[in-house]
Amino acid sequence: MKILHKGHLYWPETLTNYAAYPTLDGDTEAEVAIIGGGMSGSICAYKLAQQGVKTILLERGDVAGGSTTANTGLLQFCNDIMLCDLIDQIGERDAVLFYKGCAEAIVQLGEVAAELEADVGFGPKISLYVASTEQDLPKLKREYETLKRHGFDVSYWEPDQIAAAFPFRKPGAIVTRGDAQVNPFRFVHSVIEAAASRYKLAVHEHTDVVSHETEADGTHVLRTSAQAVIRAKHVIYAIGYEPEELHGQLIKANLDRTFVIVTEPQTHLQPSYKDYFVWETARPYFYMRITDDGRVIAGGYDEESPVPLEEKNARNKHAELLLTRVQAFYPSFDAPIAHEWNATFGLSRDNLPFIGEDPNWSGVYYCLGYGGNGTVYSMMGANLLYAQISQTAHELSPIVALNRPSLQNV
Structure with missing residues (x-):
């Protein structure tokens, strides 16, 4: 199993009592078998069941x-690629359909969260996308105008407006x-x-699928390392950042590593700061948000x-760099780092997720939320795959399909 992260994770410490599921030790049948119990697999399973x-x-x-344990929990309708650039790329x-699909997916995630008995920390956020330099302003303003023209809930702030709300000043x-x-x-x-x-929903942990064959009638036969057999009409691969396991070799993606810190709660904090997620135009970019308890x-x-960085001293240097950037925005923040980690991060070469049926293998589907909006893409994917399995057309399907035209030129 590929190592996807290294460091001291935060999220597992927020939930210590949860259900465990048995290893599959006998043969079984299902209409849909989902391989992968992370964000994508869980939402697909919930939707289908x-x-x-x-x-x-x-x-x-x-x-x-x-990858779920290293997820930063940010849900945005804006993407790694600006809307104005995506228009240039795919029309x-x-x-606009894709961006609106992301916005709708956030609403749907909120609806799912409201259906759950547990508090999963879902809540609204406002995003502040700041220009790192004056040179970034023309592109930022172009993006604002594009979003506004297509009906998204956006506004543009000048330096004085930013400085009035935050302890920092930016060009826009x-x-x-x-x-x-x-x-x-x-x-x-x-x-x-x-x-x-x-x-x-039938759930089985510690159940490793080691082979996948298709019978003449289209039935998919999965075998596990324990020799259990699963027969299914449809199979969904929701396996995160492990592309070498994909049979069709259809996925074109770049895998990098990204770094994260979580501080102890800040003792002196203006409540309104918690409402905002702050990110910037500079690349490699920096982002931050404040949790409900002030972290x-x-x-x-x-x-x-x-490959995640393993050596602790090297990881600490990256963590201190992130803390320095936090304090550049919020000089009064003095809470120390409590958690730090780095993790594999995948971004497709055309900046879109991979969702849909394998064009060369009937009944096999992928829900791979590559990019900074993985959780949003997971919700989108659950809807699209349910539509495809139930043979219903969905307008987003060709945009994120594995054989989409935008992948042919990268």
Whole structure:
């Protein structure tokens, strides 16, 4: 199993009592088998089971144990690629549809969170996207005008407006409303528990699928390392940043590593700061938000390596760099670092997720939320895959399909 993160994670410490699921030790059948018990797999499983589809979720380790534990819990409708650039790449209609699909996915994540018994830390956030330099202003203003023209809830702040609300001054900023935050570890565990108890989702941890064959009638036959056999009409791979396991070799992506810190709670904190998620135009970029209990979660400074940094002194240097950037924005913040980690981070070469059926293998689907909006893409993917499995057209399907035209030129 690939190592996806190194360091002292925060989210697992926020939930210590949760359900465990048995290893699959016998043969079984389902309409849909989902491989992967992280964010994408759990939301797909919840959606399908809720709709009455007989579904089995197979996780070779612990559910919520992979990239989910390193997820920063930020939910945005804006993406790694600006809307104005995405329009240039795939056309205005499709780019706007995709952005609006992201906005709708955040609303739907909130609806799922409201259906859960546990508090999963879901709540609204406002995003402040600041220009790092004067040179970034023309592009930032172009993006603001594009978002505004297409009906998104955005405003533009001049330096004086920024300085009036925050202890820092920047050349300009886009303010977007409709974003949110979530505790990813609590969310995944709660979603799976709800799907299992309410909708008869079958869940099996420590169940490693080692082979996948298709019979003449289209039935998919999965075998585990314990020699259990699962027969399913459809198979969804929701395996995060492990592309070498994909059979079709269709995925074009770049894998880097990204760094995150979480501080102890800040003792002197203006309450309004908690409402905002702050990120900047500089690349490699930096972002931060403040939790309900006053902790700063900050991250960024991605590096071109798919392997998480293991050596502690090197990790600490990155953590201190992030803390220095936090204090450059908020000089009064003095709470020390409580958690630091770095993790594999995937970004597709056309800045879109991979969602849909394998064009060369009927009944096999992928839900891979590559990019900074992985949780949002997971919700989008659950809707798209349910539509495809139920043979219903969805307008976003061709935009994120594995054989989409935008992948052919990268």
